[in-house]
Amino acid sequence: MRTTADRIRTWLLGTWSLLAILFLFAPIFVIVLFSFNDNQGRFNFTWQGFTLKHWKEPFAVAGLGEAMGTSLLIALFTTLIAVALGTFVALALVRYRWRGRGATNGLVFLPLATPEVVLGAALLGWFLTMGLVRGFVTVLIAHVMFTLGYVVITVRARLEGMDTHIEEAAADLGAGQVTTLWKITLPLLAPGLAAAALLSFAISIDDFVVSNFTAGQTVTFPLFVYGAARQGVPPQVNVFATAILVIVVCLMFANLAWQRRAARKEGIPVPEAQPLGI
């Protein structure tokens, strides 16, 4: 029996959730909205009418296009390196027994738990000590370092759910270790790898704190926005931010759909498929 109290509770809960979601999404909505603002002057804070002109000329602001390109390139390399390295770390952690395995298992968490400011400052100190010129490469190293943990955790989870007898069966049928890796292990890991790649890309492309410490003269998209904010953020920033948002969200949903489909087909339980896989 639904009592009046029940109904009120349901109603209150619903309203509360709606408010929470509004609170979360209002800033994002404003960013998207103001990419269409026909602003006058340097500032883009008050709504002055609809226009598509910023979308037609996204590269009109000096340096913004370059910063975006740098960010994309760093995110791409970060993803490739972190996924390749992280997959082998995960394989080593799950499939083999070696000295230091337990320690490594714990240590991969550390960069995720460390506050970014600490990480950035530490990396800066380290690069200075090593006499490395700060720039593209140091940002890349830093990004690989703190995305690696996410990759290891994502891939490890999928590996642990895999029946080890499947790889033994491949060996039983005459496949050496390399063939087994290529034909069996990696294909079965694919959904995990995709999730890990997406995560690395998303983390890298919007990183500010660590990049700020390690970038030197190199300007990434978040660094550009930060620098521009003092004189007024050009609407083109909103355009790029919106584009990134749309692309990342689309990729996440595509990945989710793909994981679900793969899970159905293979009968492998994907635990409560989440876009970011953790």
Add this chain to the structure above:
Amino acid sequence: MAEADITLSGLTKQFGDMVAVDDLDLEIPKGGFFAMLGPSGCGKTTTLRMIGGFEEPTAGTVNLAGTDVTNVPAHKRDVNTVFQSYALFPHMTVAENVEFGLKRKKVPKAERKQRVAEALELVQLTELANRRPTQMSGGQQQRVALARALVNRPQALLLDEPLGALDLKLRKQLQLELSRIQADIGITFVHVTHDQEEAMTMADQIAVMNEGRIEQLGTASELYDTPKTAFVANFLGTSNLIDAKVLSRSGEMAEVEADGGARLRVPASVLPGSDTEVRIGVRPEKLDLEAIDDGSPSANGDNVILGHITDAAFVGVSTQYVVHTEGGDELQVFVQNSADHPPNLGPGRRVAATWDPTTTFAVNREESDGA
């Protein structure tokens, strides 16, 4: 015995302090259906994994067709395994699963297709060639695993409780099918199971394993009729075991005296060594009961033990009695409910349990643990 296909010598596997397989010697004959039977945890899987190359022996050697393969990795051994979990490749179709081994051997494409088709036909899965294994029932997956292994025409096929995950009816059906396939293709099958009935119906030869060792090797009827250890006597069916002293060993039949004083005859060939303290046994269905409230029993050459019934359970085809003997033993007696055997003996009746002396066996005395 035919030429040995797989020879295990002094094979030992330790996991830390745990001895899973203990100095095991075994010859598995070529072309037969060989079963390894034992309770869960006795080391069957570990033994099979050492034959397949998935587990490295702590000591001892594995020989396949006369070649020492102890240090040969799994993917270079000419044996194939049907895993208990089937371990099918979930991202490949049934046909791709079956083709996998042939591709690794670089068999030409035309021949590959033909052999895959033959293998699928052998296990009656031709129609399902393009399905994914995960869309199939347990029994069908089992057949895919079998086809995937057999298509390679290995020297020997290793099966680790292949029917363990299936329900009883399907299991019976696949038992028959496996036997048929083995007879058809003549490859050595090494079938691991904890189900004594399965081992007895399917295998030509059975090795009974216990605590990492082979207790006894023989055909189903040898193991059943003349078990050599108490473990075998109780793991395969039920047995009555009676401690006794040897009185004489002359001729074909030896004479022993049970602890209760009954004089019994035993085939001399089954008595171990020259011990005087022995433990003899007889199967419950070999025993017969005779009420003796009127005078002494009619012996006519049978072994006789006197006692009284403490329990009688009617189970349809037979009645199962428990007889408490004068020597203090408990005997299980299964009597067929035929016309000349009305089930009219109740608890408390004094009876003579009688049996044909030639059906008596003897087990090692020092081993007292039964299953």
